[in-house]
Amino acid sequence: EAQVTQNPRYLITVTGKKLTVTCSQNMNHEYMSWYRQDPGLGLRQIYYSMNVEVTDKGDVPEGYKVSRKEKRNFPLILESPSPNQTSLYFCASSSRRDPTSGRSTPSSYEQYFGPGTRLTVT
């Protein structure tokens, strides 16, 4: 089954304790992305990756790190979590191939989202 998986699904931690949220997709997608969702703010992009070893900042990258060593995995790292990083986090992946022509394009198409990770930092 085509899917995006995230672990853990729920996490309560304390300020300053490093943590990693894993994300994996089995669809051979080039594009992967992390978002945080907060009430009234919609989804805000943290980091994204157009392909292996290529990562770029989204709108809210401060306090986060990512890596893309393999195509299927895109972990999100919080080196020193703070309470303002309490949020619902979603990983997503997407193909960069035009579904009609099959050609590779600069941007991406429909995103497939993981189930979410609810993080609380106390």
Added chain:
Amino acid sequence: GQQVMQIPQYQHVQEGEDFTTYCNSSTTLSNIQWYKQRPGGHPVFLIQLVKSGEVKKQKRLTFQFGEAKKNSSLHITATQTTDVGTYFCATTDSWGKFQFGAGTQVVVTP
């Protein structure tokens, strides 16, 4: 960067009625995507529009991209309880950066 504003923020609809949610931008957009997120769930892709004036339909849902490519709308006819959720519009630039609207939360009363 590209910013998209969604209105209304909340929409209470009687079952069977129609409603429309809007997505507006001050800049020309290369594309618009629409997603639906059920309560407690994750966003699910509905459609992508790329052409000026494009209209696409999915059963009771009609999506439209404005002629100037600065706005989009999602119209739902004969609302059902299964339409409950938050609808987001989103746009992406050529470098893969996404911008999501804040969403329209839809509540359906029987």
